[in-house]
Amino acid sequence: MRYITVVLALTEDYIRSQSHQQMQESTNDPREVWIDGTLVATQEAIHYVNLLDDGTAVGIVQFRGDADRLATIEDENPEIISCTVTGGETWLAYLRYKPEAFQTTLFELFDTEAISIDWPMRETADGLQVTLFGEDAALQQMIASVPDEMDLRLERAGEYQPQMDDPAAQLTDRQKEIVRAAIAAGYYDIPRRTTHRDLATELGLSQRTIGEHLQRAEAKIIQSVIV
Structure with a gap:
């Protein structure tokens, strides 16, 4: 490579x-x-x-x-x-x-x-x-x-x-999948164009799972960049 x-x-x-x-x-x-x-x-x-x-x-x-x-x-x-x-x-x-x-x-x-x-x-x-x-x-x-x-x-x-300091490298495959889906669906737009419920329906997961994965992914990225 x-x-x-x-x-x-x-x-x-x-x-x-x-x-x-x-x-x-x-x-x-x-x-x-x-x-x-x-x-x-x-x-x-x-x-x-x-x-x-x-x-x-x-x-x-x-x-x-x-x-x-x-x-x-x-x-x-x-x-x-x-x-x-x-x-x-x-x-x-x-x-x-x-x-x-x-x-x-x-x-x-x-x-x-x-x-x-x-x-x-x-x-x-x-x-x-x-x-x-x-x-x-x-x-x-x-x-x-x-x-x-x-x-x-x-x-x-x-x-x-x-x-090893690449923030995205710290995310699991599932976290990357959910973050990408959230971005594409407008979760981070103002105002938001989608919700945890919509993402859960799209990905076939529970709202709780969506929320937890997004929160953990955001924490990893922000801490790796700022802390």
Whole structure:
């Protein structure tokens, strides 16, 4: 099993295109979130992203800054459908949003059976840093399939050794199944679009089991990130 760590960034031509001129002028650092001219939060890590069948995406992102202010971003940015945040100095945001076309293409590449993401991913000043692992041929195919509007820089490569500090790695298979179902069904949206009862019916489990698994999974993820 091999791994590669790459940095992906939009090409200069794509950034200069008319549809991205405003982004070029208003965004100096992709890790920073500005609302009404005020820096409200800085992204530290991306712990999960999943594309949904309706073309939207959900993600779990670690931030530092004003959690309460970021929670209002859906009112400021039409691309953000919902945002739920935890508390504390360093906190998680559960986001549902409309990805751009190149983002969808990129994550569809990542979502193949042949390769996997070693979470978390991180935004850097140079682009999105992500570590992928799988068979060498599959990794090479992924590199060759990166969208034309993106540049890829290879940082490291070698034999893959799993990182034990991955928050998702601490979850059981059943906890991952329930958390993914909850995210897809809108459990973390504001307002919530599903309930323990709905999830229990969908997965064929009791409401108590759903509640316990979600609570334990959330505790593991939050404690591993913040404590």
